[in-house]
Amino acid sequence: MGITIKQIAKKSGFGVGTVSRALSDDDVSVKAETRQKILAIAQKYGYVKNASAQALASKKSRDIGLVIPAYFKSPFYSDFYIKTIAGGIEQLSGFEKVKGYKLRILFLRDKNSFSELLQESQALKLGGLILTPYCRDFFIQESDIKKLEIPVVVLSQEIDGPNIRSVVLDDFKGGYDGTKFLIALGHRRIGVIRGFYEDIEERFGGYKQALNDYGISLREEYIMKGNALQDSGYDRTIKLLRLKDKPTAIFALDDEMAYGALEAIRTLGLRCPDDISVMGFDGIEISRFTTPALTTVVRPVEKMGKVAVRLLVDSDMWKKEKVIKVEGEVVARKSCMAIG
Amino acid sequence: MGITIKQIAKKSGFGVGTVSRALSDDDVSVKAETRQKILAIAQKYGYVKNASAQALASKKSRDIGLVIPAYFKSPFYSDFYIKTIAGGIEQLSGFEKVKGYKLRILFLRDKNSFSELLQESQALKLGGLILTPYCRDFFIQESDIKKLEIPVVVLSQEIDGPNIRSVVLDDFKGGYDGTKFLIALGHRRIGVIRGFYEDIEERFGGYKQALNDYGISLREEYIMKGNALQDSGYDRTIKLLRLKDKPTAIFALDDEMAYGALEAIRTLGLRCPDDISVMGFDGIEISRFTTPALTTVVRPVEKMGKVAVRLLVDSDMWKKEKVIKVEGEVVARKSCMAIG
DNA sequence: TCTTATTTTGGAAACGTTTCCACAACCCAA
DNA sequence: TTGGGTTGTGGAAACGTTTCCAAAATAAGA
Numbered sequence: 064m065g066i067t068i069k070q071i072a073k074k075s076g077f078g079v080g081t082v083s084r085a086l087s088d089d090d091v092s093v094k095a096e097t098r099q100k101i102l103a104i105a106q107k108y109g110y111v112k113n114a115s116a117q118a119l120a121s122k123k124s125r126d127i128g129l130v131i132p133a134y135f136k137s138p139f140y141s142d143f144y145i146k147t148i149a150g151g152i153e154q155l156s157g158f159e160k161v162k163g164y165k166l167r168i169l170f171l172r173d174k175n176s177f178s179e180l181l182q183e184s185q186a187l188k189l190g191g192l193i194l195t196p197y198c199r200d201f202f203i204q205e206s207d208i209k210k211l212e213i214p215v216v217v218l219s220q221e222i223d224g225p226n227i228r229s230v231v232l233d234d235f236k237g238g239y240d241g242t243k244f245l246i247a248l249g250h251r252r253i254g255v256i257r258g259f260y261e262d263i264e265e266r267f268g269g270y271k272q273a274l275n276d277y278g279i280s281l282r283e284e285y286i287m288k289g290n291a292l293q294d295s296g297y298d299r300t301i302k303l304l305r306l307k308d309k310p311t312a313i314f315a316l317d318d319e320m321a322y323g324a325l326e327a328i329r330t331l332g333l334r335c336p337d338d339i340s341v342m343g344f345d346g347i348e349i350s351r352f353t354t355p356a357l358t359t360v361v362r363p364v365e366k367m368g369k370v371a372v373r374l375l376v377d378s379d380m381w382k383k384e385k386v387i388k389v390e391g392e393v394v395a396r397k398s399c400m401a402i403g
Numbered sequence: 404m405g406i407t408i409k410q411i412a413k414k415s416g417f418g419v420g421t422v423s424r425a426l427s428d429d430d431v432s433v434k435a436e437t438r439q440k441i442l443a444i445a446q447k448y449g450y451v452k453n454a455s456a457q458a459l460a461s462k463k464s465r466d467i468g469l470v471i472p473a474y475f476k477s478p479f480y481s482d483f484y485i486k487t488i489a490g491g492i493e494q495l496s497g498f499e500k501v502k503g504y505k506l507r508i509l510f511l512r513d514k515n516s517f518s519e520l521l522q523e524s525q526a527l528k529l530g531g532l533i534l535t536p537y538c539r540d541f542f543i544q545e546s547d548i549k550k551l552e553i554p555v556v557v558l559s560q561e562i563d564g565p566n567i568r569s570v571v572l573d574d575f576k577g578g579y580d581g582t583k584f585l586i587a588l589g590h591r592r593i594g595v596i597r598g599f600y601e602d603i604e605e606r607f608g609g610y611k612q613a614l615n616d617y618g619i620s621l622r623e624e625y626i627m628k629g630n631a632l633q634d635s636g637y638d639r640t641i642k643l644l645r646l647k648d649k650p651t652a653i654f655a656l657d658d659e660m661a662y663g664a665l666e667a668i669r670t671l672g673l674r675c676p677d678d679i680s681v682m683g684f685d686g687i688e689i690s691r692f693t694t695p696a697l698t699t700v701v702r703p704v705e706k707m708g709k710v711a712v713r714l715l716v717d718s719d720m721w722k723k724e725k726v727i728k729v730e731g732e733v734v735a736r737k738s739c740m741a742i743g
Numbered sequence: 744t745c746t747t748a749t750t751t752t753g754g755a756a757a758c759g760t761t762t763c764c765a766c767a768a769c770c771c772a773a
Numbered sequence: 774t775t776g777g778g779t780t781g782t783g784g785a786a787a788c789g790t791t792t793c794c795a796a797a798a799t800a801a802g803a
Contacts (some may be wrong), residue, residue, distance in 0.1 A: 078783035115758035118455035142481040152510045170421035170492045348478035418753035456789035
């Protein structure tokens, strides 16, 4: 049913080479007038490029693989991945340079998946790969990533390599802003629950800096080390609230621990935010549905997806810098209130 | 880097035609011994089929398009779509007939997207299309779906057409089971809040049938008509609870209305489930995180994704029946308790 | 053993692009 | 007017499969 380049060539009177060049918009060696004519005919007959033929001839498809780890179904993280996809797709359709690029979801099942991934990238002649957070360690080693021969964008982690770019959150600033927000509400005794990933260090650094900038001294007993999961948030909060000079606010360095904190407060018969404020970090969607709704530093996941795609599709941007930082934002909901 | 069919032909001493046939496992016109030899060589050199070439030559790719509507980022539904994807992918990797098939996410942005969709299906020579719930009406008309010339699987809606199959939940049974569950807990005065989609009619039918089967007469004042959204759940619950002989349980025919119900109960100073039980319908993941956690009829979304993929990939199954019904299941959490 | 089916194989053509190389057309300066 | 450079264009070859047709090999029947 569809018309082909050859037929356009015949109809327009130009050769197939010229038609092909006219139809690929980055090729400038075609007279504007010629391109005009060819485009008009293509338009008229509803020409659609055959993606397979294109990929075969150019030895490279216009597919971008978005890699998602197996446990992405977790209610905590599903919207995280969906938003990354959404951002990517939006970028794909919004940015004019990307004409014809498409997103493809690749799924990482277990530790052996990496070889499969390699194979798929090869079979599909992928134009690039996006690695969503938490792919590594569990499923892919950093060294594996460096082995990949196609352009790779890694989300939420900095990895160095000639064809690797990273898009990361400014964790330090997030930690700083969250703390500052609490301070602005009048809090002076602010407990913090850390996780164990590297990025958490940065967040914690922001916390310390903010305290320092506002002349509040760091108290060792307010610093708890969690393990990023809900239970540890619960546990550490109980400890914090048993202190004689207990904090008026708790900054959990990820949302999941913040849920634990909320639960702990309820268990102890206290009320949030009346008795104690809680701030989370991540901006997972279900934070909206906790009671009270969680105030949290949200990570702009959708934007990260956009940037990742853009990097793979826009060679100017690709060349510019190896690490791109995006900023989070404190979203005020119900779990924090002013005191004093 | 990769080896091609031609090279395998040379190495094995067979012709390219034979090699190609040996490598496509549904082709039986190759001697077992020959296939054995060829496969061994392919294995040895790590042969990977070039998907583009295959699609070009056969005029049909092994891609299945999974269509997701624009508002899929909604926290209510994101895990719904993610699970559909997950199920689809799992099927793709689990079922041996599907070798080489891949999932591709297609995104429906607005009412004009349908023509784009057509174009993409054409450009990518898709092997099939899966339409997730809520694509239609908002973005695609039923008549559009019938126009598609490739195999289509529609989720959660029955549409008839020569190359259309449907995978739907047994809504009647879900409504029946949910009601039965409440009756088993001792409830006799059960309010119901309906939505306005067709499937809700079925669910409501199940409710009526269950009441009837257990000898409970239908009370008009217990039947409320909502609009599927949270607010209406809130609103109708208030009304139900102001009745002088108020219900002891409320069956909201979708989860979102159930959240509204929970909220209304809280507002009125009542407690769930102590004063009144609430049952939802859908099994959206965040139902787990409401307080109290919602007891609900869960729709096996992941399974539906699996079945959809399987249909497109397994021609035996495709031929068998046009509508496939899957069953939901009551998942008991905290929002219902026994009375009396 | 010869003939006729049946199974198995070889190889060319086709799929719709891109890309390379050669050449034509044009422009400008000398 | 000629020469050299630049800009545009034509068309063949290549990409790696599938598929069709013809032919070869084998099996079956007489």
